[in-house]
Amino acid sequence: MKQLTYLRPTSAAEAVEAVTGHPGACYLGGGTNLVDHLKLGITTPDRLVDVNRLGLDTVEETETGLRVGAAVRNSDLAAHPVIRRDFPALSRALLAGASGQIRNQATTAGNLLQRTRCVYFQDATTPCNKREPGSGCSAIGGYGRYDAVLGASEACVAVHPSDMAVAMSVLDAEVVVLGPEGERRVPFDELHRLPGHHPERDTTLEHGELVTAVELTRSSAARRSTYEKARDRASYAFALVSVAAALELAGDDVVDVRIAWGGAAHKPWRARTAEQLLLGGPLEEQRVRDAVAEELRPAATTSENHYKIAMLTGITARALTRLAVTREDAR
Amino acid sequence: MAEPSGPTALIRLRVDGRDREVEVDVRTTLLDALRERLQVTSPKKGCDHGQCGSCTVLLDGRRSLSCLALAVAHDGAEVVTAAGLGSPDDLHPVQQAFLDHDGLQCGYCTPGQVCSVVGMLDEVAQGQPSHVTDDLSGETGAVALTDDEVRERLSGNICRCGAYAGIVAAARQAAETTEAVR
Numbered sequence: 001m002k003q004l005t006y007l008r009p010t011s012a013a014e015a016v017e018a019v020t021g022h023p024g025a026c027y028l029g030g031g032t033n034l035v036d037h038l039k040l041g042i043t044t045p046d047r048l049v050d051v052n053r054l055g056l057d058t059v060e061e062t063e064t065g066l067r068v069g070a071a072v073r074n075s076d077l078a079a080h081p082v083i084r085r086d087f088p089a090l091s092r093a094l095l096a097g098a099s100g101q102i103r104n105q106a107t108t109a110g111n112l113l114q115r116t117r118c119v120y121f122q123d124a125t126t127p128c129n130k131r132e133p134g135s136g137c138s139a140i141g142g143y144g145r146y147d148a149v150l151g152a153s154e155a156c157v158a159v160h161p162s163d164m165a166v167a168m169s170v171l172d173a174e175v176v177v178l179g180p181e182g183e184r185r186v187p188f189d190e191l192h193r194l195p196g197h198h199p200e201r202d203t204t205l206e207h208g209e210l211v212t213a214v215e216l217t218r219s220s221a222a223r224r225s226t227y228e229k230a231r232d233r234a235s236y237a238f239a240l241v242s243v244a245a246a247l248e249l250a251g252d253d254v255v256d257v258r259i260a261w262g263g264a265a266h267k268p269w270r271a272r273t274a275e276q277l278l279l280g281g282p283l284e285e286q287r288v289r290d291a292v293a294e295e296l297r298p299a300a301t302t303s304e305n306h307y308k309i310a311m312l313t314g315i316t317a318r319a320l321t322r323l324a325v326t327r328e329d330a331r
Numbered sequence: 332m333a334e335p336s337g338p339t340a341l342i343r344l345r346v347d348g349r350d351r352e353v354e355v356d357v358r359t360t361l362l363d364a365l366r367e368r369l370q371v372t373s374p375k376k377g378c379d380h381g382q383c384g385s386c387t388v389l390l391d392g393r394r395s396l397s398c399l400a401l402a403v404a405h406d407g408a409e410v411v412t413a414a415g416l417g418s419p420d421d422l423h424p425v426q427q428a429f430l431d432h433d434g435l436q437c438g439y440c441t442p443g444q445v446c447s448v449v450g451m452l453d454e455v456a457q458g459q460p461s462h463v464t465d466d467l468s469g470e471t472g473a474v475a476l477t478d479d480e481v482r483e484r485l486s487g488n489i490c491r492c493g494a495y496a497g498i499v500a501a502a503r504q505a506a507e508t509t510e511a512v513r
Binding site for chain 2: 003007008039040048050052075085088096104
């Protein structure tokens with residue numbers, strides 16, 4: 001591991017300054033992903049800027065919802081009474097991720113910014129365009145069981161590993177970002193990016209920009225939301241595929257529906273085509289399956305990851321049909 | 332503006348009730364600081380990548396993986412390891428439960444398992460739900476610590492010997508004893 005210096009600023013502005021002016025600097029949150037990457041040689045900063053003591057560890061109610069501080073621990077967020085009541089998909093997604101210990105350490109912003117679990121990205125001895133731009137993609141034609149089925153490029157077929165981010169994608173979240181020029185707000189869907197020619201860039205953030213909070217907006221659909229995850233073992237495994245779903249019905253008709261997939265793409269995949277097709281009619285399993293088929297029309301698969309098509313279809317149908325029969329008083 | 336450290340930093344930790352001070356390389360994990368610098372060898376290095384749980388300690392009261400924590404970032408923290416929970420003459424109820432139910436074979440993962448159970452029981456006492464908790468609302472009262480709940484909540488601790496049946500029984504016994512104490 002490369003020699004490092006360490007800095008513990010006392011304000012967010014000071015943290016931004018310490019990273020912006022220093023190309024080899026990076027932020028240290030809970031460390032559950034970064035410390036592993038330092039050991040594996042996947043990332044080689046020369047300065048760590050600790051953002052754990054900036055007072056960003058509170059959840060505050062706002063007029064429209066909640067403001068979740070960037071340093072709020074995953075376990076605290078999952079157990080927060082308002083999250084459990086008004087944004088159950090987020091609580092479910094957090095509880096489906098990692099282990100009890102890691103949820104105690106990992107932060108909200110760190111969870112968003114965690115890097116792919118593609119086996120080649122994590123093996124510094126193999127070519128990987130995300131780790132080393134221009135070196136090639138070992139996953140294409142290699143072990144492909146976890147590969148993306150939507151939005152991949154010739155440069156990268158990795159998927160985003162977060163459960164939490166998939167839930168935030170259906171909760172109309174906004175990411176609050178502090179940079180050298182001040183604060184800006186990023187609609188959740190615009191935070192993560194598809195790989196294109198630059199898979200080394202997971203997000204649209206610039207070097208030095210610091211996520212300070214995520215804001216969530218209350219809605220009927222958010223209140224009737226859930227998260228389901230398919231994985232290789234019952235607990236403590238990354239998703240093969242997952243779905244976050246939120247639903248509002250008027251009588252039998254769908255008036256608001258939101259679907260996002262994990263394990264499908266380089267970012268949480270908001271299934272907007274399927275959502276549009278489901279609006280205005282009853283929430284029936286076959287209609288969900290047909291809508292998902294349209295969403296998956298552009299999917300590109302290999303023999304190794306083709307199973308994800310059926311799995312995404314089934315898990316989405318299950319999540320939405322369960323939500324449709326969820327009674328108000330059972331939530 | 333805070334100044335960056337050099338390649339090393341002086342940190343203070345309270346470990347198993349004792350105040351300790353040590354100069355560490357910035358790259359040193361909390362696990363290595365405890366084991367290699369402070370000779371606190373109860374937490375074990377299994378995978379060193381956050382996959383096995385054998386390095387679990389209570390860090391400021393929460394079960395945490397010391398292999399994924401940098402020591403320098405936890406300057407001022409309180410660390411409790413399995414060795415600090417009880418002594419051979421005065422075992423912690425969780426330690427006693429592992430003995431009573433043969434919750435181990437080789438014992439390498441045990442200090443991490445014990446700390447994880449202690450932290451987990453505290454999370455349950457606070458009403459934290461888990462992936463297998465049906466009702467998120469918390470309105471139906473305390474979480475019932477079924478075998479499924481124990482297995483889910485302890486999934487971050489691997490036992491290479493496969494003593495899981497005993498570990499689940501130990502956790503459930505400890506839940507009853509500590510509830511009686513509480």
